[in-house]
Amino acid sequence: MGVGQTRSVDPDNPKDVFDTRTPAQSPIEFNATKLNMVNKMRKQPAFSIPSSLIFSSVRVSHHHGWVILFLTILVLMISGRADAQADRKKVKNSCVECHKQSTGNPEVDRHYFQWEDSWHAAKHVTCDKCHGGKPDETLPAVAHADILESEGKKTASYYLKMDTKCGQCHSEEYVDFSMSSHYRFLEEGEGPSCITCHNPKTGHTLSVQEIVASCVNCHNEKLKGYEHIPRVARLLLDTLSYADFFVQWAQEFIFLKGKATKEKAWARSKLVDAEIELFKSKKQWHLFNLNDTEAHIKKAIEFALEAKKLVD
Numbered sequence: 474m475g476v477g478q479t480r481s482v483d484p485d486n487p488k489d490v491f492d493t494r495t496p497a498q499s500p501i502e503f504n505a506t507k508l509n510m511v512n513k514m515r516k517q518p519a520f521s522i523p524s525s526l527i528f529s530s531v532r533v534s535h536h537h538g539w540v541i542l543f544l545t546i547l548v549l550m551i552s553g554r555a556d557a558q559a560d561r562k563k564v565k566n567s568c569v570e571c572h573k574q575s576t577g578n579p580e581v582d583r584h585y586f587q588w589e590d591s592w593h594a595a596k597h598v599t600c601d602k603c604h605g606g607k608p609d610e611t612l613p614a615v616a617h618a619d620i621l622e623s624e625g626k627k628t629a630s631y632y633l634k635m636d637t638k639c640g641q642c643h644s645e646e647y648v649d650f651s652m653s654s655h656y657r658f659l660e661e662g663e664g665p666s667c668i669t670c671h672n673p674k675t676g677h678t679l680s681v682q683e684i685v686a687s688c689v690n691c692h693n694e695k696l697k698g699y700e701h702i703p704r705v706a707r708l709l710l711d712t713l714s715y716a717d718f719f720v721q722w723a724q725e726f727i728f729l730k731g732k733a734t735k736e737k738a739w740a741r742s743k744l745v746d747a748e749i750e751l752f753k754s755k756k757q758w759h760l761f762n763l764n765d766t767e768a769h770i771k772k773a774i775e776f777a778l779e780a781k782k783l784v785d
C-alpha cells in the first residue's frame with residue numbers, strides 16, 4: 474500500500490470504522506517525508522567524471538580529442554543513469570520486498586500480514602525501523618545481519634528498548650510516558666512499555682482485557698493499597714472508547730442534520746472542545762494520571778452531548 478491511499482478498515486474496530494483520515498492528513502507526515510527525502514538523497518549516486526579524464530582533456534589539443542572526450546562523457550552519463558536506476562531499485566526496502574512473499578514460516582508471515590494494512594505500512598515505517606538489519610541488502614543472511622545474531626535482550630526489537638524506538642517518532646507520547654511514575658519500573662526491567670498496550674505492527678491499542686491483564690502482574694493482593702487499580706483502569710478504558718465512539722457519532726449526527734445554521738456552527742465548535750478533551754485524556758493516560766484521565770473523558774462526553782442538543 475502506498476502513500477496517499479486510504480488504508481483498509483477493520484470493521485471490528487470501532488475506532489477504525491470512524492477513522493476516516495487519509496494518511497496524508499497526519500501530523501507526522503512532514504517528518505516522515507523529509508526523512509525519506511534525506512534517505513533517497515543519500516543513496517542517489519553522485520554523477521562525477523573521473524578526474525584523470527578531465528586532466529587528460531587539458532593535455533589533448535588535437536581536434537579529435539574533444540570528440541572522444543565528448544563521446545566518453547556521453548557514455549558515462551548514460552551508464553550513470555543506468556546506475557542510478559539500478560540504485561533506485563536497490564533503495565526499495567528489501568525487508569518488505571522479501572517478506573511480502575511467504576517465508577515458509579507462518580509465525581514470521583503473521584507479522585508481515587499484520588503490518589501490511591496498517592498506518593505504519595502506509596507511512597513507510599518499515600521492518601528495519603524497529604528491527605534493525607540492512608534494508609538495502611537482498612540476501613537474507615546479510616539483510617538480517619544484526620537481527621538474528623543477537624538474541625534476547627540484545628535484539629533491537631526487545632520490548633524494553635521499544636519505548637525509545639517508538640519514541641523516535643511518537644515523541645509526545647514518549648515524553649509523557651517517561652515522566653510517569655511507571656517509567657522507572659520499565660527501567661528496572663519489568664514495567665509496562667509501549668507494546669504492553671499497543672500492537673507494534675499496527676499501532677492498534679490492545680483490547681481492554683489485554684491491557685488490564687498487564688496491570689494485574691503487579692497490581693494484585695501483594696501490592697497493598699493499589700489492588701483496585703486494574704478495576705479502575707478497566708472502567709476508564711471502557712469509558713474512553715465509549716467517549717471516542719460517542720464524539721464521532723455526534724460528529725456524523727450534526728453533519729447530517731439540516732442546513733447550516735448558527736446552532737450548527739456552535740455545535741461544531743463544541744465538538745472541537747470535545748476532541749481536545751479526548752486528546753488531553755489520552756495524554757493523562759500516558760502519564761498514568763488516572764484521575765485526570767477520567768476528568769477529561771467526562772468533559773469530552775459533556776461537550777459532545779451539548780453539541781448534539783444544540784441541533785436537536
Ligand code: HEC
Nearest residue numbers: 567568571576578581600601604605606607608611613616
Ligand atoms: C530475501 C529474503 C529476506 C530479506 C531480504 C529479509 N528477510 Fe527477514 N526473513 C526471511 C525469511 C525466509 C525468514 C524466516 C527464517 C526462519 O523461519 O528461519 C525471515 C525471518 C525474519 C525475522 C524473524 C527472526 C526470528 O528471530 O525468528 C525477522 C524479525 C525478520 N526476518 C526481519 C527482517 C528485516 C528487518 C529485514 C530487512 C532489514 C529482513 N527481514 C529482510 C527472509 C528475508
Ligand code: HEC
Nearest residue numbers: 572580581584585588593598599600603630635668673674
Ligand atoms: C513499529 C515497530 C515494528 C515494525 C515496523 C515491525 N516490527 Fe516486527 N516486531 C516488533 C516488536 C516490538 C516485536 C517483538 C514483540 C512482539 O512479538 O510483538 C516484533 C516481533 C517480530 C517477529 C517475531 C520474532 C521476533 O523477532 O520477535 C517477526 C517475525 C517480525 N517482528 C517481523 C517483522 C516484519 C517482517 C516487519 C516488516 C513487515 C516488522 N516485523 C515490522 C516491532 C516492529
Ligand code: HEC
Nearest residue numbers: 499500501592596598602635638639642667671673676677
Ligand atoms: C519511523 C517512525 C515510527 C516508529 C518507529 C513508530 N511509529 Fe507509530 N506511527 C508512525 C506514523 C507516521 C503513524 C501514522 C499515524 C500518524 O501519523 O499519527 C503511526 C501510527 C501509530 C499509532 C496509531 C495512531 C493513530 O492515530 O491511529 C500508534 C498507536 C503507534 N503508531 C504506536 C507505535 C508504537 C507502539 C511504536 C513502537 C513499537 C511505533 N508506533 C513506532 C510512525 C512511527
Ligand code: HEC
Nearest residue numbers: 636639640643646647650665666667669670671678684755
Ligand atoms: C498502559 C497502556 C499504554 C501504554 C504503556 C502506552 N499507551 Fe499509547 N495509548 C494507550 C491508550 C489506552 C490510548 C488511547 C486509545 C486510543 O486512542 O487508541 C493510547 C493512545 C496512543 C496514541 C494515539 C492514538 C490516537 O488515537 O491518536 C499513540 C500514538 C500512542 N498511544 C503511542 C504510545 C507510545 C509511543 C507509547 C510508549 C512510549 C505508549 N503509547 C504507551 C495506552 C497505552
Ligand code: HEC
Nearest residue numbers: 654658663664665684687688690691692699702706761763
Ligand atoms: C512492574 C509492576 C507494575 C505494573 C506492570 C503496573 N504497575 Fe501501577 N504501580 C506499581 C507500583 C509498585 C505502584 C505503587 C506506587 C509507586 O511506587 O509508584 C503502582 C501505582 C500505580 C498507580 C497509583 C498512582 C501512582 O502513580 O503512584 C496507578 C494509577 C497505577 N499504578 C496504574 C497502573 C496501570 C493502569 C497499570 C497497567 C497498565 C499498571 N499500573 C501496571 C507497579 C506496577
